[in-house]
Amino acid sequence: MDRVAEHAVGPGRTADPLVGRVLDGRYRVEERIARGGMATVYTATDLRLDRLVAVKVVHEGLGDDADVAARFVREARAAARLDHPNVVAVHDQGDDHGTVFLAMEHVPGRTLRDVVRTDAPLSPARALALLEPVVGALAAAHRAGIVHRDVKPENVLLADDGRVKVADFGLARAVSADTQHTATGGVLIGTVSYLAPELVVDGRADARADVYAAGIVLHELLTGRKPHEGESALQVAWKHVHEDVPPPSLLVPGLPAYVDALVVRATSRDRSHRPADAGVLLHQLHRVSSALADGVREDPDLVADLLPPPPREPSEPEPTRVVTVEPTGEPTGEPTSEPTGEPTGEPTGEPTSEPTGEPTGELWPGPALHQAVPLPPTPAPRRRSRRGPVLLLVALLLATGLGAGAWWWGVARWTVTPGVTGLGQVAATERLERAGLDVAVGTPAFSESVPAGQVLRTEPAAGERVLDGGDVTLVLSRGPERYDVPRLRGRSVDEAQDALLSSGLAYGGSVERFHEQVPAGQVVRTEPAAGTTLRPDTEVRLVVSKGPRPIRVGDWVGDPLETARATLEERGLRVEVVGEEFSDDVAEGSVIRHDPAEGTLTRGATVSFVVSLGPELVEVPEVRASGVEAATERLEALGFEVRTEQAAGYLGLGYVFSTDPGGGASVPRGSTITLFLV
Known part of the structure; x- marks a missing residue:
């Protein structure tokens, strides 16, 4: 993934809508x-x-x-x-x-592309040190049956603390040992500068495609340039197929030959000549790194081990034809038994009436009209040597011996692996032993078509050659690959995801629901339910608790207690009366206050109430015939307000004639008592 610079949002710029979401x-x-x-x-x-x-x-x-x-x-x-x-x-x-x-x-730092831009070409030791953790990561992927498919400097992250991380397995595809996969949907996927030739030609990829890309990255680190460049992606892809990656020393003279050999081996156009996977490449890289660390400049043995096999010898040339062009324009001639040493060919069309100096059809430009392409001179006959028959006999004996040896090494000591697929272990063992082969049992494998306990395949496969008395490994079927949904209730979402992945199933997202017993953030159940048997990588959805459903308390001050009790208990809350108080403002039996006063609770929680007893009543004492001062003091001590008036026939004596309310009456505390004086 290409790095991009970020800029502040200014006029004409639009803020990224995802930021803050x-x-x-x-x-x-x-x-x-x-x-x-x-x-x-x-x-x-x-x-x-x-x-x-x-x-x-x-x-x-x-x-x-x-x-x-x-x-x-x-x-x-x-x-x-x-x-x-x-x-x-x-x-x-x-x-x-x-x-x-x-x-x-999150890996803070920069990418290997940044290193190429600023520091390349790198020394061999530093280039290999940067590439080693990359190849180690690919080796782990290949052991797991995963091909990265998009190895390039942009996908190698260099953390600030020195760690090296391979990212973006978006093109990765798990592959089995006996299945080939093509690029998704038939579309060529990957960055063209690092594509292996076989990906360009037919879209097929295995671990050796990652090895090729790693070799290209090493070439780029050593030289600062990609080995194949062009004006278009199509031109670059064509070069991958038709041109070998040049040794880095052509651009950076002085590199050890074994470093060249490592790059050439990893980037061989014939994938059968590359290391089988990143694990093999890592071993070769360690050998080269050790040679560099030891200061070795020349190591012919290491170079010979690393270089791919030489190209095959060209086949014998086809017989050539000597052609003469007559005035009629018709070519004539007969094929010779040996090549003439001159490029010749069959005419493919009518000759022109005049010589042009250019090839016509497939004719090589030759002599002018009315002349013939000369035959090679016939050598003079040699005298027959007496040594000839002896040498011929020796040659025949040598050829016979070599032929017998080749027959023995190449044919006689080999047999063909019998087909035992679908048989039980006992029957398959008997058939292989009758063929003179030893039998071993390998790790069983899942199969959708072969029942459990029967032979799924053999190694070597049926029909392949095996040495007489050699070993044949039986791979028995485990039956269809199925996994049970694990019990995840009470686990966190992260723990549940890890459990699903380790169980061979896939995380299908989550949905939140209120739950009275399971704490918030923990799994309530799975969909499908725990114990359900599923195919591998089937998605399982998690139902996650949001905690108990909140219940609104409400405001019940001034309302009758029984009304509040009925409503709250219907909502699932408990009601408790914790006290009663006199109140001049709240009627008897109604709520003075409650705790909590507002907000929400969960089911089963308690709301505490203080209920009104109504106003507090006080008995008016009898104060008739008392002095006005004494009567006033006594009434005020009981919380009454006192007011005085003159009774009918007022004499000015200052004694209480009567009260209102009268003595013995019960009235609310703080009421006004009127004294009538004589």
Whole structure:
């Protein structure tokens, strides 16, 4: 993925709509860091685990393409299977309302492309040191049956702390030992500068395509240039098919020959001449690195081991024809038994009436009209030597011996592996032993067509040659590959995703639901249910708890207690009366206050109430015939307000004649008592 520079949003610029958005309720997009042909990479904060991640988002519109979405899901699954320190880890994959994304390990730093731009050509030792962790990551992928398909400097990340990580397994495809895969949908996938010839020709790829791309990257690190360049991608692809990658020393003289040999071997156009996978390439790279570290300048044995086999000898030339051109324009001549040493050919059309000096049809430009292409001079006969018969006899004996040896080594000591596919282990063993072969049992493998316990295949395969008395390994069928959905209730979403992937199933997203018993953030159940048997990579959806459903308390001050009790208990809450108080403002039996006063609770929680007893009543004491001061003091001590008036026939004595309300009456505290004086 090509790195892009980020600029502040100014006039005429549009802010990236994804920045600031939270994907799948978990990943808050922070900043765009890279953009490629199919997706854009952002830094993001994982709100659930409080960590910085890289999020790759499919470009708008592509997320609706089922093939694009499938490739993203395949990237997540392929990378999740790789546990290697030099592979960028994929944490999560999701679809947020049409925005398809991957959450990956964040690797701050730069790419190998940046190193090529600024530092190349590199010394052999540094180039190999940078490439070694890349090849190690590819070796781990190849052991897992995964081909990267897009190895290039842009996909190699160099962290600030020195770590080297291989990213973007979006083109990776898991392959089995007996299945070939073509590029998705018949479309040639990959960056053209690093495509192996077989990918250009027929779209087929195996681990050796990654080896080829790694060899191209090494050539570029050593020279600072790509080995094949052109004005168009088609021209570059044509060169991959028809031109060998030149040794780096042609551009950087003085490189050791074994470094050239390593590059030439890895980038051989004939993939059968390349290292079988990245593990073999890593071994060869270690040998070259050791030679460099030891200061070895010349190592013919290492060069011989690394160089691919020489090209085959050309076949015998076809008999040539001596042609003379008569005035009639008709060519004549007979084929000779030996080549003439001159380029000749069959005429393909009528000759011109005048010589042009240019080839006509397939005729090589030759003598003028009315002349013949001269035959080679006939050698003078030699005298027959007496040594001839002796040498002939020796040659015949030698040829016979060589032929017998070749027959023995090439044919006689070999036999053909019998076909035992579909037989049980006992029957297959008996048939192979009758053929003089030893039998071993290998690791069983899944099969959709061969029942469990029967032979799925043999190594070597049926019909292939095997030495007499050699070993044939039986691979028995385990039957169809099926996995049970694990029990995930109570686990976190991350733990559940890991459990699904390790069980051979795929994470199909999650949906949140309220639940009274399962805490928020934990899995309530799976869809399909736990224990269901599924095909590999079947998607399983998680139902995740949002915690108990919140219940609104409401405001019940001034309302009758029984009304509040009935409503809240119907909602699933408990009601408790914790006290009663006199109140001049709240009627008896109604709510003075409650706790909590507002907000929400969960089912089974308690709401505490204080209920009104109504106003507090106080008995009016009898104060008739008392002095006005004494009566006033006594009433005020009980909380009453006191007012005085003159009774009828007032004499000015200052004694209480009567009260209103009268003595013995019960009235609310704070009421006004009127004293009538005489």
